[in-house]
Amino acid sequence: DIQMTQSPSSVSASVGDRVTITCRASQGIGTWLAWYQQNPGKAPKLLIYTASSLQSGVPSRFSGSGSGTDFTLTISSLQPEDFATYYCQLANSFPLTFGGGTKVDIK
């Protein structure tokens, strides 16, 4: 099975900061990677699919990049509603493994 490793596990940042989260796959997965945001007490929300495609309705400050084994989620200018936990997920290959999550909290 392919393992998905996220780093860091948590990051403290301020409104307006640029934040980068990394996800590494244990073997090459092309661009079959999705990113989700989960606010406390809420269901996850799809942000990015196929590594870099922005889901409809998601603000353009979110972007994704990468292919093969190394992927990045970037928030260009952190907003108050972006303080949440972010997960990557292997897409289109079972088991659909999630990364361990990255919590973005207020510095």
Place this chain on the structure above:
Amino acid sequence: EVQLLESGGGLVQPGGSLRLSCAASGFTFSSYAMSWVRQAPGKGLEWVSTITGSGGSRYSADSVKGRFTISRENSKNTLYLQMNSLRPEDTALYYCATYLVAPTGAHDHWGQGTLVTVSS
């Protein structure tokens, strides 16, 4: 508007059984693969199981294989998860989600979840 409403959670003793349901509306249910994803208290997301739109193919995590069975009733727009031989480590919030094989390969709509607690 896509809506997914889970039900059937509750408190069950170890070794017991429970059946979760997910009522779907706002889309052509039979055209979508569906998944169950769970989240233990204070922990991350764990994929549990996925079923294709026709119900012809099913995939499950090793942690639940042989104990949990995903199924669907397209005439009722409902997804199910039959959970047998429950263990304390199955305690979690269980979400149902649409799984769009193409073009995203991702879960694009989620319910609010139903809580399963396995404890004596």
